[in-house]
Amino acid sequence: MTDEKKVLFSGMQPSGYVTLGNYLGALNNWTTLQYDYNSIFCIVDMHALTVRQDPAKLRKAARDVLMQYLAVGLDPEKNIIYFQSHVPQHAELSWILNCYTYMGELNRMTQFKEKSQKHADNINAGLFTYPVLMAADILLYQTELVPVGEDQIQHLEITRDIATRFNGIYGDVFTMPEAYIGKTGARVMALQDPTKKMSKSDENANNTIAILDDPKQIINKFKRAVTDSGNEIIYSDDKPGIKNLLSIYCAVTGKTIKEAEKEFENSGYGDFKIAVGEAVVAKIEPIQKKFEEYQKNKDYIDEIIKTGAEKAERIAEKTMRKVRRKIGYPDKIR
Numbered sequence: 207m208t209d210e211k212k213v214l215f216s217g218m219q220p221s222g223y224v225t226l227g228n229y230l231g232a233l234n235n236w237t238t239l240q241y242d243y244n245s246i247f248c249i250v251d252m253h254a255l256t257v258r259q260d261p262a263k264l265r266k267a268a269r270d271v272l273m274q275y276l277a278v279g280l281d282p283e284k285n286i287i288y289f290q291s292h293v294p295q296h297a298e299l300s301w302i303l304n305c306y307t308y309m310g311e312l313n314r315m316t317q318f319k320e321k322s323q324k325h326a327d328n329i330n331a332g333l334f335t336y337p338v339l340m341a342a343d344i345l346l347y348q349t350e351l352v353p354v355g356e357d358q359i360q361h362l363e364i365t366r367d368i369a370t371r372f373n374g375i376y377g378d379v380f381t382m383p384e385a386y387i388g389k390t391g392a393r394v395m396a397l398q399d400p401t402k403k404m405s406k407s408d409e410n411a412n413n414t415i416a417i418l419d420d421p422k423q424i425i426n427k428f429k430r431a432v433t434d435s436g437n438e439i440i441y442s443d444d445k446p447g448i449k450n451l452l453s454i455y456c457a458v459t460g461k462t463i464k465e466a467e468k469e470f471e472n473s474g475y476g477d478f479k480i481a482v483g484e485a486v487v488a489k490i491e492p493i494q495k496k497f498e499e500y501q502k503n504k505d506y507i508d509e510i511i512k513t514g515a516e517k518a519e520r521i522a523e524k525t526m527r528k529v530r531r532k533i534g535y536p537d538k539i540r
């Protein structure tokens with residue numbers, strides 16, 4: 207890593223198949239920003255534990271997410287790509303920051319409220335302190351920019367609050383991070399219910415497009431997508447279904463909403479939905495081809511996993527040495 211560039215950090219949970227929402231809201235922006243920053247891309251497997259996971263599936267999903275990072279174009283030579291669980295400093299800083307975070311702050315988190323409703327039988331303490339672990343991820347690397355989808359803005363705010371509090375007590379230990387939200391695709395909605403966000407862990411596969419879905423399946427899911435009453439293809443809050451499809455179309459083609467509205471002026475919903483499906487397939491087919499290549503290349507992937515963890519740990523440990531000293535842990539005798 208070169209010193210002049212600022213640090214960018216982001217992550218994704220291996221909690222299922224990477225969706226079109228993850229791609230448009232996060233990954234796609236990462237690929238454009240990667241060369242302007244010292245970028246660190248994490249697979250946040252520790253966060254995934256906040257919801258019960260099948261061990262074999264989690265292990266596979268984590269590797270698959272890493273290969274999807276590569277398939278969309280993240281460059282492992284330029285960036286650090288690694289698994290969160292391979293760098294124990296995340297857990298260590300997370301504990302410390304827990305002691306600088308208030309219950310009231312965590313109680314306000316909408317993701318906690320949503321996830322506790324969804325997993326009412328498993329409202330564990332990790333789900334509650336999830337944002338503290340996320341703050342640790344970001345602050346460990348002295349991050350300046352965090353490219354995420356819109357749903358993560360609140361988590362970035364609490365990260366900044368924790369950093370401000372900590373720095374207020376101990377001096378400038380942490381760099382103040384900022385969220386980066388892309389212009390398009392920041393909030394892709396579920397295809398069967400365009401009032402809620404598309405989510406990796408949704409049980410209804412018709413709600414989500416996985417970037418590894420079979421192209422035929424993708425077109426079918428778009429054909430079945432819920433639309434609104436009326437027949438006009440216009441971008442409007444009263445038409446959440448059409449609005450979502452138009453946003454997706456523009457995000458994958460690079461066209462503006464105005465251009466897309468004009469293009470589909472005389473089309474019916476049926477043809478429009480197929481056109482959106484085809485545009486999405488065109489964008490993700492090359493990614494699928496690359497993913498297949500990586501799947502065949504175990505040694506190459508293993509090497510990335512190994513060096514990623516080593517590089518990340520070196521940076522994280524530098525911050526931790528400072529933190530341990532500042533908070534008053536006794537010196538280790540070596």
Ligand code: ATP
Nearest residue numbers: 219221227231232354355392393394404405406407
């Ligand atoms: P889960 O369903 O397990 O909560 P998720 O699909 O919400 O997972 P995360 O791993 O939590 O995905 O998020 C990874 C990145 O993708 C984050 O930057 C997040 O903001 C972004 N993201 C997730 N869903 C969407 C969406 N529907 N639209 C845009 N961005 C999204």
Ligand code: LTN
Nearest residue numbers: 215216217218250340343344352
């Ligand atoms: N909570 C994030 C995933 C995440 C993350 C991070 C994103 C964990 N740690 C650090 C950016 C920076 C989510 O997308 N649900």
